[in-house]
Amino acid sequence: MHILYAHTGWGSALIEAQLAWYGLPFRLEPVDDLFRSAEARETLARVNPMAQVPTVRMPDGSVMAESAAISIHLAETAGAEPLLPAAGDPARPQALRWLLFLVTTIYPTFAFGDDPSRYVALEAARQPFRTATAEARKRYWRMAEPVADQPWFLGRRFLVLDIYVAVMTRWHPKRPWFAEHCPKLTAIAQATEALPRLAAVFKRNFPA
Ligand SMILES: N[C@@H](CCC(=O)N[C@@H](CS)C(=O)NCC(=O)O)C(=O)O
Structure with missing residues (x-):
């Protein structure tokens, strides 16, 4: 199960959409407005020092951040209909x-x-x-x-x-x-x- 630290409408939506596309099981962990809530920043910083969304706790317990890295990783591992062309594909x-x-x-x-x-x-x-x-x-x-x-x-x-x-x-x-x-x-x-x-x-x- 992926746990996606998410704030509605923010960058977590990029990863939420990909998890949905691939049909991967995930749960949203809501994060308050990071510009208004010091508590939300402190809590998320314990998981990802940048205190940004998207942050994902992967099924193996590791943490991933940086939406491009997550996107590339999911495309390489999630199975059917990858959202990036594979290595060697001219696209x-x-x-x-x-x-x-x-x-x-x-x-x-x-x-x-x-x-x-x-x-x-x-x-x-x-x-x-x-x-x-x-x-x-x-x-x-x-x-x-x-x-x-x-x-x-x-x-x-x-x-x-x-x-x-x-x-x-x-x-x-x-x-x-x-x-x-x-x-x-x-x-x-x-x-x-x-x-x-x-x-x-x-x-x-x-x-x-
Ligand atoms: N390079 C990061 C950028 C993530 C990012 O800037 N997220 C925004 C929300 S859309 C954020 O959490 N901002 C809070 C902050 O920068 O303190 C990525 O691609 O995942």
Whole structure:
């Protein structure tokens, strides 16, 4: 049984969707808002020193964090219909490239912008820094938009990238911005949320 430390609508949704996709048994361990609750941070830090979700206690008792690592591990071990092309598959390099782009380029803009005090000592500089990270995030999404294929990000095969697009486009700058500036990503996100295997996860994490 996987135990997924989760906060509704946050990055844990990336892994919740994958566990559901693979039909792996899991239980959610709810985590309060980590920016508001010192207790939630302290409790989670005992499991993962970064005190971030997703954090997963694996069936063997070990702890995994970092959504890209978890995604790669699940694709390699979870069995049928892996959400990443296997080593040797010509589609793998681009899948890894864009997975890492989403996780190491776009995702950190939230770590910077959500609580700038962690990175910017000068109080007066924090709001401009937050604005700059939000603008950078939009630039990065605009780089992904022309790459996006149909019906899925890399073409005919549904991959973990599509789950990332569906979850992360729920976050700032949010769907109306994406609908206007990134219509292909928006279509991928909507199609992903409608997949019968994933619909309940998205409904739970992003209620209307
Ligand atoms: N590199 C991590 C980033 C995880 C992350 O930033 N999670 C956010 C929620 S979406 C979080 O827990 N933020 C709390 C914090 O940074 O203190 C991953 O890919 O799993």
